[in-house]
Amino acid sequence: MLGLAIAIAQAAWADELTPPAASSVAQTNSEALDTYKKMSLEELMDQQVTSVAKQPQPLGQAPAAIQVVTGDEIRRSGASSIPEALRLADNLDVAQINSHDWAISARGFNSHLGDKLLVLMDGRAVYSPLYGGVLWNMQDYLLEDIDRIEVISGPGGTLWGANAMNGVINITSKNAKDTQGFYMEAGGGTELQDFTGVRYGGTLSSNVYYRVYGKFYNLSDEHLANGSDAADATIQGQGGFRIDTEPSLPNVFTLQGDIYDGDNGLDVGGTVATNEIVGGGNLLGRWTHPISDDSDMSLQMYYDRTHLEFPYVTLGTLSDNLDTADVEFQHNFSLGERNKFVWGAGYRFTHEVDQNSAAPGTAQVIFAPSTLDQNLFNVFGQDEIKLLDPLYLTLGTKIEHNDYTGFEFEPSIRLQWTPAPKQMFWGAISRAVRTPSRLDHDLQIPTGLAPPFQTFEAGGSDFTSEDVIAYELGYRTQLGSKTSASISAFYNDYNDLRSLSPGPAASFGLPFTFANNLQGDTYGFEISADYQIFNWWRLHGGYDFLQENIFVKPGQTDLDNALDETADPQNQVFLRSSMELPFHTELDVNARWIDKVENDNNGVAGTVPSYAEMDVRLGWHAAKNLEISIVGQNLLHDQHAEAGYPGSSQEQIVRSIYGKVSWKF
């Protein structure tokens, strides 16, 4: 049966490759040619063209489940934050928790402590070693200056290392050369109460470009289930700069930095209102040196500081200060006609201090030791081998050494077949790990009671890395310049996933500790397609399916019954429409349907019901450099929940609207 299917497919293939004799394609083209040939230069330059091919392809990662969100798509969507922009990547599950917190994951495991996604901003890793996840309320940028966001679902450990277990998000800001001049934006509305952003770009010398920017915003309270305001209003600001030398020079330098500060309200049960404080800054430098046509090397260094104060209702306020210094080297070159090699090495040092404001000996969340210095070393190598002209084999591994578990190996093997220029089949088998975070290893929750009840919950000193072997298949095609489509399917085999174990019977099961007692597998697929119906109307559709089978290893226990790590929708559907309308207006509609999420609060099951939601943006280019837009978000319901346990403290995301004016000169 299989052979027959392949034969049919090949026959269809051959058919496709024969040039169309007198098809509508040629007709349309020659008609267009005739029209264009009668036009003046000025008229020609006013013609609209559309192309879905222009999405930048990241080098070396093409045979993977990758989706690219461009800066223009972010602008058109009306997204006002990076997590909102990530809703445009339909290989992610994006759930808003409250006005400023988000749960985002790829291919499952979007639990309240989701920790299987690596996020990079201009090459700087932003996951927190405190719990292995991303504090999305700390990740911001002037969205106008974001060039693109690449989202890879599936493991990326071979190139990116630990934590790139289920996916990688690469956020790339524009080169300073492409952000010259003044840009200002301002606006306000019901949830995004008021915001303003300013950027200026200029030159330092004839081939050195810079920009500086600042932004500031206020978010209003979301709601609680009973309809009253949740006290989670947020006030936050960020500023920064980026300097780039001319990209064509023999040595290319980038220097950039950001600084931010925010005060995020937290509503814990509706009775106690308190604030989470975030702040930090970073400085990054990169040197790229092309050696020859097909060889270059780069050296990148950054320093990053984050400050977090997180209040617990009855367990004190935890403050976390993290300093990270990171250096990475990478070298690409070709060996003969058939081999493209990339190798690199890196070192990261983190210094993290965690303290709790509660009096010693009382119930509180602490990390022991409170101050921890960690070293992370890595080397990696990858070879792309041309087997036959359209068939490529990529082999590689990363070897990483961390202080908790020692050496970790993350190999992968990839096969890429491009039978025609715009068609690609790929398959991959990869191993990736999630190394222990401080939460897994160093958490302590003393109770303030006498022994044997003195500790309620603790990290596991034997906690080891979680690992996955992932099997992937994918197909991507571009049909003409109007249609593109992709599908990727995966089967992930997990081992040593985090569980919660009871302590010895003598202390009545206390403390509960983290262990690696879960295993299991997940499978599913992601489909997305773009279709340019007319020059002025583009449609996008996406669908994700996910099945998770996670269970407690035989003979072991998990207090959460293997239900605490997987709060994920089984089905997600995305539909987007993007229209250019007369009078320089544009209308965008983004709709999504997210399946119900089964979550679990320590054995007490809860459900976030499935929901459909829709965002709409109407934009008007009032003048060449002036854009006025109105954005409605989550329009279908007064309020709806996307994450969290059902109960009085679960937050509801409310319907909102805002207006925005942006001006370039």
Place this chain on the structure above:
Amino acid sequence: MEVLIPQDQNLAARETFRAFSKFRERGRACLFIFGLWLALFCLGLNAARGQTVSHEYPLKAVFLLNFAKFTEWPTNAFDKPDSPLVIGVLGDDPFGAVLDDAVRGEIANGRKFVVERYRRVEDIKACHILFISQSETRRLAKIVAALKRKPVLTASEIDNSAYNGVCVQFITENNKIRFRVNLDSLKEADITMSSQLLRLSETIPAPTK
């Protein structure tokens, strides 16, 4: 961030999957994924035949034609006064038949057009307008060097190609075609482009005034 506080101390484990059902589950998953992949593959092929093409390359082809009309080459660029004007495409050809259709029957400054296609820069003999395909991105520096001081009007859609010495870079801005023209490259090639065209283009280096 939220740290979990366990409330339920009931250790009764829920039913775990038995090895047999687990194995069966896996087999089904793999077959399901493969079937789906195959279905989409066939679907993709089917859709390929119904494809429509946007008018980006017809438009660019007409622009190349217009370049010929708004550009003066030195006399030594042509063997004879009636030698044809050669438009070349280097690398993977995005135009297909469109470029040939565009120049058919056209005349510029008394010259007919010929379209040629090249795999490598060494294959180029007499060429007046050269479209350098995206496929040549990695080799762009080598190509520009090989054509240095030759009377060839180079054009490309490769990012930053004008900054890297290509005469005219096609830029798509708000879905419209724009040009970035490297005046130094034109000068080195001894090519004069009409002010009518330059007026509509971004020029580098910017005119010093």
